[in-house]
Amino acid sequence: MDTMYDVLIIGSGLGGLECGTILSKHGYNVCVLEKNSKLGGTLQGFNSHGCRFGTGMHYIGSLDKGQVIDKTFRYLGIRDQLNMKRMDPFGFDVFHIAGKEYACPMGMEAFKEQLYSYFPKENEAISKYVLEMKQATDEVDLYNLRPINSSISGNNKSLSKGVFGLLDELTPNRELQNVLGAHNFAYAGQKEKTPFYTHALIQKHFIDSAWKFVDGSEQLTNLLAGKIREAGGTIINKEKVTGFMHEEGKLTGVKTANGHAFRAKHFIANIHPALAVQMLDESLLRPSYRNRVARLENTISAFSLHLTLKENTFKYRNNNYHYYKHPDVWYTSYYSEKAWPEFFYLFVPATSGQDKYARCLSIHTYMKFDEVAQWKDLPLRHRGADYEAWKTAKAEKLLQLVTEQFPELKGNVTGMNVSTPLTFRDYIGTPNGGIYGTLKDFHQPMASYVGPKTRIPNLFFTGQNLNLHGALGVSMSSLLTCGELIGLNHLIEQINEA
Numbered sequence: 359m360d361t362m363y364d365v366l367i368i369g370s371g372l373g374g375l376e377c378g379t380i381l382s383k384h385g386y387n388v389c390v391l392e393k394n395s396k397l398g399g400t401l402q403g404f405n406s407h408g409c410r411f412g413t414g415m416h417y418i419g420s421l422d423k424g425q426v427i428d429k430t431f432r433y434l435g436i437r438d439q440l441n442m443k444r445m446d447p448f449g450f451d452v453f454h455i456a457g458k459e460y461a462c463p464m465g466m467e468a469f470k471e472q473l474y475s476y477f478p479k480e481n482e483a484i485s486k487y488v489l490e491m492k493q494a495t496d497e498v499d500l501y502n503l504r505p506i507n508s509s510i511s512g513n514n515k516s517l518s519k520g521v522f523g524l525l526d527e528l529t530p531n532r533e534l535q536n537v538l539g540a541h542n543f544a545y546a547g548q549k550e551k552t553p554f555y556t557h558a559l560i561q562k563h564f565i566d567s568a569w570k571f572v573d574g575s576e577q578l579t580n581l582l583a584g585k586i587r588e589a590g591g592t593i594i595n596k597e598k599v600t601g602f603m604h605e606e607g608k609l610t611g612v613k614t615a616n617g618h619a620f621r622a623k624h625f626i627a628n629i630h631p632a633l634a635v636q637m638l639d640e641s642l643l644r645p646s647y648r649n650r651v652a653r654l655e656n657t658i659s660a661f662s663l664h665l666t667l668k669e670n671t672f673k674y675r676n677n678n679y680h681y682y683k684h685p686d687v688w689y690t691s692y693y694s695e696k697a698w699p700e701f702f703y704l705f706v707p708a709t710s711g712q713d714k715y716a717r718c719l720s721i722h723t724y725m726k727f728d729e730v731a732q733w734k735d736l737p738l739r740h741r742g743a744d745y746e747a748w749k750t751a752k753a754e755k756l757l758q759l760v761t762e763q764f765p766e767l768k769g770n771v772t773g774m775n776v777s778t779p780l781t782f783r784d785y786i787g788t789p790n791g792g793i794y795g796t797l798k799d800f801h802q803p804m805a806s807y808v809g810p811k812t813r814i815p816n817l818f819f820t821g822q823n824l825n826l827h828g829a830l831g832v833s834m835s836s837l838l839t840c841g842e843l844i845g846l847n848h849l850i851e852q853i854n855e856a
């Protein structure tokens with residue numbers, strides 16, 4: 359293949375497609391290579407028993423006019439075409455914690471007032487918490503779309519503070535601590551490791567405004583891929599990158615599993631950095647960097663049920679439901695295979711023309727990769743009868759817990775699709791199926807931090823494994839990565855003007 363691309367992007371997750379769109383806008387001839395038949399990584403959807411389900415990305419925050427994701431998507435030229443539904447402003451997330459329910463409303467003032475009403479004696483701790491959150495999010499220039507001096511966001515103070523410790527310092531009231539930490543599934547929080555930075559950014563961007571995709575998150579894939587193609591860019595699916603070619607310390611091209619070669623001037627890896635590093639010749643990176651990246655710890659994986667329901671049996675919910683069996687929302691920290699499941703997250707997809715009853719339902723809980731490790735080398739869809747039996751038994755256990763909370767499900771489930779940590783590993787390509795990529799640790803913020811630049815002058819990273827996951831984290835990473843080529847402050851200026 360003789361085409362010399364300006365930028366070759368490995369992986370078509372949100373980060374790869376956002377970078378492709380931004381760079382295409384700036385006149386770069388972009389090529390995106392995706393190993394799967396479907397584009398989008400965790401934005402992919404699938405059909406099962408008459409329903410369309412998403413794999414990840416259920417709801418996104420900060421899409422109200424002028425908020426950070428709204429501005430970014432407007433700049434990308436996709437905001438007006440996105441079909442989104444604003445969630446319940448009085449409780450877009452509902453937390454069930456050991457028998458009591460709490461609603462999380464939109465807007466920081468409403469959030470504060472709601473907490474005051476639940477905990478009238480805790481006004482001081484609540485006000486302090488809101489202030490801490492404001493400070494932690496204010497100090498991140500990129501989140502506020504302010505010009506910045508350094509692409510290293512790893513120097514924010516809230517990265518070296520633990521969220522659990524901070525909540526514990528604010529109040530001895532465990533119930534309040536739990537409610538403040540109950541968005542836990544949105545970042546797979548760990549008591550011992552999760553920085554306040556991760557908690558504050560994710561929590562604040564949802565409280566600012568929370569939105570569901572109508573008819574699935576693939577629309578984001580289709581819109582971004584459309585922008586790249588409109589600008590003359592190339593996107594190729596079923597093209598798994600297996601190695602890099604290099605000359606004099608710089609990359610010259612990639613090789614793929616199909617035996618093809620692609621040449622380019624710059625390369626962006628939207629895949630897990632450990633996988634990219636494995637493909638690079640040893641001479642190109644320092645052993646210390648290679649080892650650090652290879653050993654990055656990943657977030658826990660998940661086990662998911664996607665249910666099809668009889669008509670008119672389950673009321674549509676315009677909020678997410680987070681169920682915690684025990685008065686402790688840090689489930690990753692006391693997870694036990696024996697007692698599993700003790701938590702679930704229930705999401706009702708929004709579909710056009712339907713808002714009274716739900717036909718489709720997604721339920722997620724955490725699961726450790728170790729539990730499926732014995733089948734890890736067997737091929738997809740051919741993992742044998744014992745794997746299928748194990749999956750069915752686990753699915754029944756989870757469904758039983760969910761049915762205890764929602765008895766209307768009993769006898770009304772007409773179809774069920776199950777995902778395990780192996781499904782997440784195989785479809786997204788994250789090592790061990792970690793749902794949000796690398797795990798950030800406040801004890802060693804820089805050791806768990808991967809920047810967009812590498813020692814190889816024309817190789818960059820992007821996506822959820824940089825500083826944060828989700829629509830917010832990945833979009834921030836896309837700006838950092840593209841900023842390396844076109845100037846970050848110039849890009850921020852353009853976003854603010856869009």
Ligand SMILES: Cc1cc2nc3c(=O)[nH]c(=O)nc-3n(C[C@H](O)[C@H](O)[C@H](O)COP(=O)(O)OP(=O)(O)OC[C@H]3O[C@@H](n4cnc5c(N)ncnc54)[C@H](O)[C@@H]3O)c2cc1C
Nearest residue numbers: 369371373393399400414415416417599787821822828829
């Ligand atoms: C269960 C679950 C629920 C979630 N819920 C939410 C939510 O509600 N809101 C939210 O904002 N976020 C949510 N997230 C997180 C969010 O979906 C991710 O952080 C984000 O989509 C990751 O994007 P990414 O750019 O890092 O790429 P990824 O989605 O990780 O995609 C990487 C792509 O690279 C491809 N690839 C890998 N290796 C190769 C190779 N060798 N050659 C070519 N291609 C390759 C993969 O196939 C994949 O398409 C959720 C995630 C999960 C798993």
